[in-house]
Amino acid sequence: MKNYLFIIVCFMSVIGKAQVPVEINLWPQNRLIDTANGHKLVEHDISKPGEELVSGQSVIRLADVTNPTIKVFSPKNPNGTAVIVCPGGGYGILALDLEGTELCTWFNSIGVTAILLKYRVPAPPGKLRYELPLQDAQRAIGLVRYNAAKWGIKPDHIGIMGFSAGGHLSVMASNNYSTRTYDKVDAADEISCRPDFNILVYPAYLISEKEEGKLAPEIQVTASTPPTFIMQTEDDPINAENGLFYYLALKKMKVPSEMHLYPTGGHGYGIRSKNGGISEYPQLIAKWLAANKL
Helix, strand or coil, X not given: CCCHHHHHHHHHCCHHHHCCCEEEECCCXXXXXXXXXXXXXXXXXXXXXXXXXXXXXXXXEEECECCCEEEEECCCCCCXXXXXXXXXCCCCEEECHXXXXXXXXXXXXXXXXXEEEECCECCXXXXXXXXXXXXXXXXXXXXXXXXXXCCCCCCCCEEEEEEEHHHHHHHHHHHCCCCCCCCCXXXXXXXXXXXXXXXXXXXXXXXXXXXXXXXXXXCCCCCCCCCEEEEEECCCCCCCHHHHHHHHHHHHCCCCEEEEEECCCCCCCCCCCCCCHHHCHHHHHHHXXXXXCC
């Protein structure tokens, strides 16, 4: 336990030289819940060959994630900005490549350090669906900021990005940072876990299931909520109001924000779509980061 953070720091200090993604456990093993009804869970891809393709390609749908990690993708010429990427999957699985590694590779192409967050799903009995993922997100942000200098990152240029359920997670992390939702592990947990910005792509679960026109009760936007970029489509079956209502809440609190709403595109396309406006949103993200000096 005492040497846990030291090992991470030493191991990860080589990333800038190696330019190879390295995966690091977020927690000491004795902190993890890795059983369901007494049976040990094993991560596995539930996708079947040739089924549920996106833009003609397969998707890694990782299930039974009990050992959360971060994987740091370092660009050849880092600009000091970092983004923690949270894949979606309904808090049941993680679309690990479609909404994870593919985005990390793209961020590297514009000089941004990308950190893929593999958070715990699904929730074990007695836990809220976002409870353990929020712990993982807070821990990840703290670790990245703690190691910012070693990884070529500016400590005030660390953001978070989420797709679908990952969007809900990134919103939770952006509005729950004053205190950790877990017992301190090491010095990284003494550093702020507030993201400096938030990027949402077809976010889910942001609106109340009981009160029309309101955000979900666990989401409390304040004037200190980070600047946010939102992208969604009107025909999203998850409901475009998720992004719209969150945008309005940000606007009410005078939080700098930008939203792009396209008529068509659906849900769950990552950056694979070549059709219409949704094929262009990565470039809009790049422009937004530049405009905000990020």
